[in-house]
Amino acid sequence: MNGRRSVALPILALILLGGVAAADAQGRSDNSGSQMTWAVHVSLAPVWFDPAEHTGIITVMMVLYAVHDAVVKPMPGNPMAPSLAESWSTSKDGLSHEFVLRKGVVFHNGDPFTAEDVKFSFERYRGAAAKLLKDKVAAVEIVDPFRVRFRLKEPWPDFMTFYATPASGAGWIVPKKYVEKVGDEGFKKAPIGAGPYKLTSFNPGIEIVLEAHDRYWRKPPAIKRMVWKTVTEDLTRLAMLKRGEVDVAYSLRGALGEEVKRTPGLKLMPTVISGTQWLNFGPLQWDPKSPWHDRRVRLAAALAFDKDAINQAETLGHSKPTGGIIPSAFEYALWIPPYPYDPARAKKLLAEAGYPNGFDAGEYACDASYSTVAEAIGNYLGAVGIRTKLRPMERAAFLGNWKDKKITGILQAGAGGLGNAATRVQNYFVKDGLYSWGGYPDIDDLFIQQARELDPKRREGLLHQIQRLAHERVMHAPLWELGFLNAVGPRVDESGLGLIALHAYSAPYEDVKLKK
Numbered sequence: 001m002n003g004r005r006s007v008a009l010p011i012l013a014l015i016l017l018g019g020v021a022a023a024d025a026q027g028r029s030d031n032s033g034s035q036m037t038w039a040v041h042v043s044l045a046p047v048w049f050d051p052a053e054h055t056g057i058i059t060v061m062m063v064l065y066a067v068h069d070a071v072v073k074p075m076p077g078n079p080m081a082p083s084l085a086e087s088w089s090t091s092k093d094g095l096s097h098e099f100v101l102r103k104g105v106v107f108h109n110g111d112p113f114t115a116e117d118v119k120f121s122f123e124r125y126r127g128a129a130a131k132l133l134k135d136k137v138a139a140v141e142i143v144d145p146f147r148v149r150f151r152l153k154e155p156w157p158d159f160m161t162f163y164a165t166p167a168s169g170a171g172w173i174v175p176k177k178y179v180e181k182v183g184d185e186g187f188k189k190a191p192i193g194a195g196p197y198k199l200t201s202f203n204p205g206i207e208i209v210l211e212a213h214d215r216y217w218r219k220p221p222a223i224k225r226m227v228w229k230t231v232t233e234d235l236t237r238l239a240m241l242k243r244g245e246v247d248v249a250y251s252l253r254g255a256l257g258e259e260v261k262r263t264p265g266l267k268l269m270p271t272v273i274s275g276t277q278w279l280n281f282g283p284l285q286w287d288p289k290s291p292w293h294d295r296r297v298r299l300a301a302a303l304a305f306d307k308d309a310i311n312q313a314e315t316l317g318h319s320k321p322t323g324g325i326i327p328s329a330f331e332y333a334l335w336i337p338p339y340p341y342d343p344a345r346a347k348k349l350l351a352e353a354g355y356p357n358g359f360d361a362g363e364y365a366c367d368a369s370y371s372t373v374a375e376a377i378g379n380y381l382g383a384v385g386i387r388t389k390l391r392p393m394e395r396a397a398f399l400g401n402w403k404d405k406k407i408t409g410i411l412q413a414g415a416g417g418l419g420n421a422a423t424r425v426q427n428y429f430v431k432d433g434l435y436s437w438g439g440y441p442d443i444d445d446l447f448i449q450q451a452r453e454l455d456p457k458r459r460e461g462l463l464h465q466i467q468r469l470a471h472e473r474v475m476h477a478p479l480w481e482l483g484f485l486n487a488v489g490p491r492v493d494e495s496g497l498g499l500i501a502l503h504a505y506s507a508p509y510e511d512v513k514l515k516k
Helices: 003-007 011-018 022-028 059-067 115-124 130-136 159-164 176-189 234-242 255-262 282-286 295-304 307-315 343-352 368-384 395-403 421-428 441-452 456-472
Strands: 035-040 072-075 078-082 085-090 096-101 137-144 147-152 197-203 207-212 225-230 267-280 359-367 386-393 410-415 476-488 492-494
Touching (some): 035 234, 059 197, 078 085, 096 115, 096 159, 130 159, 147 159, 159 421, 234 255, 267 368, 295 343, 295 368, 307 476, 395 410, 441 456
Parallel strands (some): 035 225
Antiparallel strands (some): 267 410
């Protein structure tokens, strides 16, 4: 089997697509100069409209950067840019962090932004890393309407990383008065934020329409109306881009990416993001009765699939095969070379583990938008005797089932949240991580130690040790740091893609522009 098999497209389909030139389609576009349209590869869920429900996955940020704003957030050239906070400081003893808030900011409904909203947003936060943040923070104190102080129970060097990056949504602010009036469910149906765009309509599974918030503090958005169309079929997204029906199409991999490169007027925008993907052994790694409990079986799986071939077939070589699940650009990340492609050794390891003829591994769950990647890995696993049945799921359902521990077999995992090595370890390595089914006591203990360690070099040593142990024990079978392939049409002047380092989607939206 070769990695290209899973992404092959009918030649006729490509020929038909090729007949619709992007430049010729401009006259048929219903977009005006004040509207820009995206073809989005996943169905956006209402739960993602609420920062309190932040899943730790990068997809949420597509919404948050539009509708909401944060105390501090990554922006172009600055991974922690002043936003709703103009400045911040840390006490000498490391026990408090104080934020000076920006005056004159208003939410979409005209309510003024104050320290009350910051305190309220933190206290109602229940998403990724919520338990860790609540365990570490002793109190949130309102010093005055535009100054708020976070008091910690003990010095914690990662407070800003967990609070002020998309590792969590705890620093993204909602209006206290409005949420108290409409309730959590009402807020998901009609979210109000302080971001550059306000939600005007949402047709689940079809489209989202957003209008510019002209009183946005940073600057009024150049695009007055944004439309996000849910288009889960890859071929359809490309066809819409070529016909001028959309201006940006997300996730056009393999042959579709090649077609973009061949089409006049279209531009492929490959970006290596903070997204890593890996074969996750799910709850079975921790079940003594499962074949996956045996390290030799997990190692066999890690050796069974050809990372380079899948990279070339799916992302045209723009991804970075790796042996770890923490992006190499992250602070405290340990670069680990990818497991080699060695099917002969994989078969030998399976035989040594008592499975000379392989075994039936059951369902292999995956995010439907990456089903071709999971299919390729599944084919490689089958070639060495590990037989699986692919189960694609819509992203929101997949993430929900993963977080709620409802997936019973193996899965194609991915993570794109920003942060550092500790934020990834917290979610995916330790026993009580949001996306973990189990852990090792020594790794859990090392994680506690590094969180208390104030010396950066010693912290790095502890986090590197965790990553080495995880690799030695084959806790994960990594594939790559994802090279995300998106495409833009001829009307686009600034797509926002790649402006924020490691971010997957268009942002900041107020910087996005069409050609005049």
